[in-house]
Amino acid sequence: MPAPTQLFFPLIRNCELSRIYGTACYCHHKHLCCSSPYVPQSRLRYTPHPAYATFCRPKESWWQYNTQGRRYASTPQRFYLTPPQVNSILKANEYSFKVPEFDGKNVSSVLGFDSNQLPANAPIEDRRSAATCLQTRGMLLGVFDGHAGCACSQAVSERLFYYIAVSLLPHETLLEIENAVESGRALLPILQWHKHPNDYFSKEASKLYFNSLRTYWQELIDLNTGESTDIDVKEALINAFKRLDNDISLEAQVGDPNSFLNYLVLRVAFSGATACVAHVDGVDLHVANTGDSRAMLGVQEEDGSWSAVTLSNDHNAQNERELERLKLEHPKNEAKSVVKQDRLLGLLMPFRAFGDVKFKWSIDLQKRVIESGPDQLNDNEYTKFIPPNYYTPPYLTAEPEVTYHRLRPQDKFLVLATDGLWETMHRQDVVRIVGEYLTGMHHQQPIAVGGYKVTLGQMHGLLTERRAKMSSVFEDQNAATHLIRHAVGNNEFGAVDHERLSKMLSLPEELARMYRDDITIIVVQFNSHVVGAYQNQE
């Protein structure tokens, strides 16, 4: 991914920059001007405290680059990525999974999913995960939006599903697994991951992560009273989220004798990540959300049109209930300082997140950990910096809000995406574009001649028109890629404009973040037949 942007970087002239800025990003201007005087910077999750930039990007920050940029001679020179180049950028991270059919019969309510990511940060701070629970039924899918680096989102993407899966396991299975560990037998596999080759897992931390997870299930075993056997998915999701965040925090406090690991757990704890996770089991769909990523259900109405049903609430300043919650959780005298400029303590956009111990630990604890921590941490301005008006921590929680939805045959798909998508596209457009893409030809009512006088010529005209409409859909084999193409390349008429797409994708790494955020999308497709069959059974 970085290759093409670096390649074209010298070609971008200043005037071209302003052109791109003027056309491609007009929508951000509108939206940003009212929110902050620091126009481009406010696209970042943190306000521009200099210390933050050094932590995220030690080398240089964007405005340094921008002034350098002005030194280029202003000879206008056009350049475009060719459609194949655009496609190779868009498709570099795409992944599709189809739930295997056995004997022509697919018993899962999930047909499969498409996912993709388009980086704006370098390296990308978004993560995604998808896995099938092997010891319980159901499938887990999640998007994770990291900030202040990718350490936390990476750790959450590797670990969270294990915590959820363990929380869902019946007592006997937990015992069996624990006994297997104890006696050195082979473990029951818990998750079947569906990963893109770029989605990596940390080898070094694997042992540490396992130990924390084991402690968790040991506690679950001990806590079992043997009374209720029913496992409540909602509760399991909440427990898993909270437990993982707690473990992240603990691991950073305890440290690790291995200096690499020690640094890693600190980076994980001091960076942050939001999470939006869906658990699908038959017709039961649970969405657990922490932060401002979003889950959107695509519903096809009887007339074939599409409507969007939001299955998660954003945890940010636009959410009245979140504002209320924060005010209630802290003393009255903090009411004005808890949320400033639509940010938590004037700094953080999402109001719930994993990691971010700067908003959770007491000042004492923060200082103690930093002082005893490795030099890299000690030298880092960001970590040392204590948020202003920091009186009654914790200000931040990883506890998710869980939404339950019972799937109906008209619920065709679920879009999980980080705010990078929702900032650029309205939810109704997202659902319409995916819906039309997934149903392909069929969203247009089939033509039937029955009874009318139609000539071959008229029919031919009609068909050619219909085909032209469809041709753009067939460019992508992946619904998420198709959505990204629209998100980045849409013109004011809602159609993909190649020129615009090409410009947006050839922005140099350092600039890309000003025009868009990392975008991560998972589109889960449901099997209406199976969902319908569930319905009929009852």
Add this chain to the structure above:
Amino acid sequence: MHVPEDAVVSSADVALALASAASQNGVQIYDRTSVLHVMVKKGQVTGVETDKGQIECQYFVNCAGQWAYELGLSNEEPVSIPLHACEHFYLLTRPLETPLQSNTPTVVDADGRIYIRNWQGGILSGGFEKNPKPIFTEGKNQLEIQNLQEDWDHFEPLLSSLLRRMPELETLEIVKLVNCPETFTPDMRCIMGESPAVQGYYVLVGMNSAGLSFAGGAGRYLAEWMVHGYPSESIWELDLKRFGALQSSRTFLRHRVMEVMPLLYDLKVPRWDFQTGRQLRTSPLYDRLDAQGARWMEKHGFERPKYFVPPDKDLLALEQSKTFYKPDWFDIVESEVKCCKEAVCVIDMSSFTKFEITSTGDQALEILQYLFSNDLDVPVGHIVHTGMLNEGGGYENDCSIARLSKRSFFMISPTDQQVHCWAWLKKHMPEDSNLLLEDVTWKYTALNLIGPRAVDVLSELSYAPMTPDHFPSLFCKEMSVGYANGIRVMSMTHTGEPGFMLYIPIEYALHVYNEVMSVGQKYGIRNAGYYALRSLRIEKFFAFWGQDLNTLTTPLECGRESRVKLDKGMDFIGRDALLQQKQNGVYKRLTMFILDDHDTDLDLWPWWGEPIYRNGQYAGKTTSSAYSYTLERHVCLGFVHNFSEDTGEEQVVTADFINRGEYEIDIAGHRFQAKAKLYPVTSLFTHKRRKDDVELSDLHGK
């Protein structure tokens, strides 16, 4: 091509006419009666179980069209009939202003993938689209039958090409778009003949929507087949037994018919390979060979290397070998052939059908002596080339049989003989628990070491002398190669070149291959494929069953008298016919033609089926051809007939008749002079490189 006698008939009317004619002759027809399954006893049809009771019968013909597959499987002993249906659309319109006459010719526009004909003064137009919609994969599904709706969006490309060809039709009013599924077979040819598993169970299906036009001929051949036991023409290409159960997977069929249906209107280029349903049967060396640049062809589901693309070759250019002219693999195959002639090559020939016949006493020898024309009572270790003939003396199979011991034989036949040969042997072998026939095709990997240095490679790997004194031609020995023991080594190469076939138990295959390649390096060893083999074989006048030989050609007609032992002391199938033919003379003769004035670079190549002219008179067609890199000429094989100039009747063909003629081969309308040969060119066997021809490059590894 305008055919003035062209006519349009309605299939329903034809069927009714046939039915009433049959009824008049005493045939009873039960309609609204469905067949549940066919009753079989001891491998023989005894009756039919219907929803209204049983009907006894001796023969059963499965003509159930797209439901034939299911019906075949409904038997206790399933009959696999590889078929799959695709939706097929055609359009009906109201009459033109001046209604079309009934003698309006049927128009086929292959480029536009459509056909157009008169229908009640209007037109009927359909086609075979590029993106077929397979249907009924899971069998007869009521839901799908009800949902067979018009799909105009799917029909759009065909409608466009109709209006492009005949723009004036624009004003015609639509009656409807009919969706009428048609069946397709894995190779686009229809399926007929007797089931290999159940005697008396006949099949006639898979006409790829040409059922009505094929019906007359197909019906006749099938009737002959049932009455005489064989049809009057060789129709191996249509025989049910060209398929086995391995082509019966629904997934395979679904994928394959999507490739087959568009082919109906595509240009069929020579050496076509299907892209779908591949990598089903592979040799254990598949990955190794693939990594070394192998390009693959498929026979009976088995992947076989065509040739090996050298690492420095431009791969993109190679993907376009779809030509009737000199193909792009020409140079590649040339270097493989050269290596076979001068050094040594390895060809993976694991796809060959391999049977073992063993018995406790002399039963194996006795039955083989009866089934094969050559004398198989040879000393242990000898290999015999022999035909498996039918009553008419024609080749049912052409194979090599090695006598492993007094009581066991190893039989090697062409790949696509797996079902046919098995059925033939089973049919003729007595029920005897002391006689065992086993299909060991999957047990052995076969490597063909071709070339003068094969001897050196093998003797180095086995520490055994391999010279002709110790290991004469057509000999078979079990020996060790590398670490692996029990490798069946045979001194033959199926090409007439020196070398050995190694039959390797599959678990040793990789080891033996690796050893051969590493030891062979200093002898200039390289991989080769079937195209090189074919060139070597044809220039040596080696005919091949299924291409040159069929059930209607006898050994005497292709100069193989030496492989027939009429006086081996016992009767064998076809002996009487051959005796008679020996007395009366043959009516056709396989002849080798060497093209004289053919420019390999610029002229169209002969592929097969080119007309042969003798003294300006049509005398037959070629059956196969290849470029001989040694003769630097094209070589064609084909049968020469002697048609009477007055009556067109076939007359006896003598060697003299062949030799006295002047020959031409007609390639796409251009006639090329050709030399006729009844025996291979002898200079090929004495190929020796002159000392002063040696170059430095000969010292390079190949």
